[in-house]
Amino acid sequence: MKKMFLFGLFTIASVFGLQSFGDNNGSKPTIQVDTVCFSRDVLPILNSNCAMSNCHDAISHKDNYILTSYAGIVKGVSPGSSATSKIYNQIVNNKMPENPYKKLTTEQKAIIKNWIDQGAKNTTCVVTNCDSVNVSFSTIKPIITNNCLGCHNGATAFAGIDLSTDQNIEDLKDLILCTIIHATDCKPMPSNGLSLTNCDKSMVNRWVQLSSTGNIQSGEQIVRSFNVTPNHVTESAVIHFQLDKRQSVMMSLYSYDGRKIRTISTGDYSEGNHELPFLANSLSSGVYFIRIQVGNSIQSLMFTH
Numbered sequence: 001m002k003k004m005f006l007f008g009l010f011t012i013a014s015v016f017g018l019q020s021f022g023d024n025n026g027s028k029p030t031i032q033v034d035t036v037c038f039s040r041d042v043l044p045i046l047n048s049n050c051a052m053s054n055c056h057d058a059i060s061h062k063d064n065y066i067l068t069s070y071a072g073i074v075k076g077v078s079p080g081s082s083a084t085s086k087i088y089n090q091i092v093n094n095k096m097p098e099n100p101y102k103k104l105t106t107e108q109k110a111i112i113k114n115w116i117d118q119g120a121k122n123t124t125c126v127v128t129n130c131d132s133v134n135v136s137f138s139t140i141k142p143i144i145t146n147n148c149l150g151c152h153n154g155a156t157a158f159a160g161i162d163l164s165t166d167q168n169i170e171d172l173k174d175l176i177l178c179t180i181i182h183a184t185d186c187k188p189m190p191s192n193g194l195s196l197t198n199c200d201k202s203m204v205n206r207w208v209q210l211s212s213t214g215n216i217q218s219g220e221q222i223v224r225s226f227n228v229t230p231n232h233v234t235e236s237a238v239i240h241f242q243l244d245k246r247q248s249v250m251m252s253l254y255s256y257d258g259r260k261i262r263t264i265s266t267g268d269y270s271e272g273n274h275e276l277p278f279l280a281n282s283l284s285s286g287v288y289f290i291r292i293q294v295g296n297s298i299q300s301l302m303f304t305h
């Protein structure tokens with residue numbers, strides 16, 4: 001009974017917190033409380049808690065288990081029966097993850113159990129009503145807990161990155177954003193070739209932008225006051241920047257994974273403030289960045305669409 005209650009609480013929390021089905025356009029949010037979705041709910045938990053190097057990643061594949069994909073995970077599962085599933089038994093009895101790795105939480109165990117009992121299907125879910133505008137720390141925390149914490153907690157902090165405290169998540173937010181959008185200046189996370197959903201990326205991006213400039217910069221800062229308004233762009237926006245003297249400027253649009261989409265503007269701009277109109281209506285929804293380059297100085301500004 002207690003378990004059921006806890007799980008109930010969690011599913012409600014995940015609908016309003018992790019998933020944050022927003023109500024952007026006044027429509028009623030769609031809530032599917034019961035169905036566990038493999039790619040969104042199960043894979044990140046097993047990847048981050050079991051597929052670290054030395055354990056069940058593709059290189060180490062301990063006991064022949066590679067827990068970074070559906071094919072590898074389903075080998076340790078009896079669809080429809082958590083009770084006879086090897087992976088679930090190891091987890092529920094706290095045999096795995098082995099010490100010193102963090103055990104799974106009650107909520108995470110319940111997700112794995114429900115997924116197996118529901119037939120252990122290879123499901124992907126499309127988040128149709130992603131609210132990447134009304135974002136706060138409590139929206140971000142479950143994303144980190146389920147996708148990152150297994151490899152980045154106090155006892156097991158790969159690369160010295162410990163994301164087990166709220167303060168550390170706050171302090172490292174620019175680097176976290178850099179890793180999850182697979183920007184070129186940092187290592188792509190969450191490791192093993194996986195990616196967060198576009199919705200999760202947009203939410204983290206928005207959260208970082210709310211509390212900082214959202215700028216990634218390399219080289220001397222030549223361009224000032226670089227920003228885009230609004231920074232959740234629906235159709236059109238205005239890009240602002242300021243120069244201390246006349247400069248030759250190159251501005252381009254990039255996808256979150258670093259592909260150049262188009263040149264926005266190139267040419268000489270005079271000293272002072274500039275505003276450029278920007279149309280986003282041909283873009284699919286997701287995270288993008290605008291890169292402005294003057295000589296060796298580059299700044300990238302992220303926005304969501």
Ligand code: HEC
Binds near residue numbers: 185
């Ligand atoms: C399966 C284990 C694993 C998972 C899951 C994982 N990481 Fe990592 N992380 C690593 C390892 C290993 C490194 C060191 C990478 C290297 O040096 O090649 C690392 C490095 C990092 C770094 C430092 C990057 C840099 O360029 O200095 C950050 C920040 C980070 N991870 C954040 C995250 C975030 C955020 C998540 C969740 C979205 C995550 N990690 C999920 C294993 C993991």
